[in-house]
């Protein structure tokens with residue numbers, strides 16, 4: 001078992017061979033619809049990848065283990081890692097067909113544990129459209145708390161959307177996970 005691996009998932013630093021698959025996922029309208037980031041070109045994707053080693057980012061590919069081998073289904077990461085404030089920003093993007101299968105929660109939990117226990121973070125931040133039900137539910141389940149809403153902040157698909165800023169403290173994450181494990185073990 002590697003550092004960030006479960007029965008069905010493997011999270012590994014993004015390799016150059018992954019980046020155009022990840023770009024296709026990013027360009028998918030169903031995924032883009034919920035993205036706070038602009039579409040980018042292959043050249044920009046390559047430049048971003050090459051800049052990773054000089055940045056304080058942990059950018060990982062999410063692989064699903066299948067009978068045919070590892071399947072790249074998305075990306076997850078901790079960005080702008082700030083050792084002084086012990087803080088980082090969380091982002092995740094899965095392909096449309098991989099959403100709603102519990103992959104996000106499983107990968108997210110592994111990464112948060114790594115962030116708090118190995119990278120020694122105290123807080124992980126995130127932002128998302130307030131209308132993004134999957135992300136809102138995911139964050140609530142993980143223990144994030146909404147810290148503010150920027151109203152009509154981002155123009156997307158013909159409307160100005162509210163953006164919700166969320167924060168996850170180390171103690172809140174482990175309390176949420178402890179509660180979840182208790183519920184699962186008692187079958188609630």
Ligand SMILES: CC(C)(COP(=O)(O)OP(=O)(O)OC[C@H]1O[C@@H](n2cnc3c(N)ncnc32)[C@H](O)[C@@H]1OP(=O)(O)O)[C@@H](O)C(=O)NCCC(=O)NCCS
Pocket residue numbers: 031034035036091092093094095098099100101102103104105106127128129132133134135137138141
């Ligand atoms: C947000 C995202 C990472 C969540 O990962 P996921 O694998 O789809 O979510 P999971 O299957 O692990 O589900 C996590 C929770 O969200 C809920 N959920 C998932 N999809 C949902 C949807 N479309 N509507 C409402 N709730 C949803 C699940 O029911 C689950 O809650 P529960 O355990 O209480 O039932 C993923 O959907 C994604 O990549 N979306 C596109 C990009 C994006 O929005 N990124 C985040 C903001 S930038």
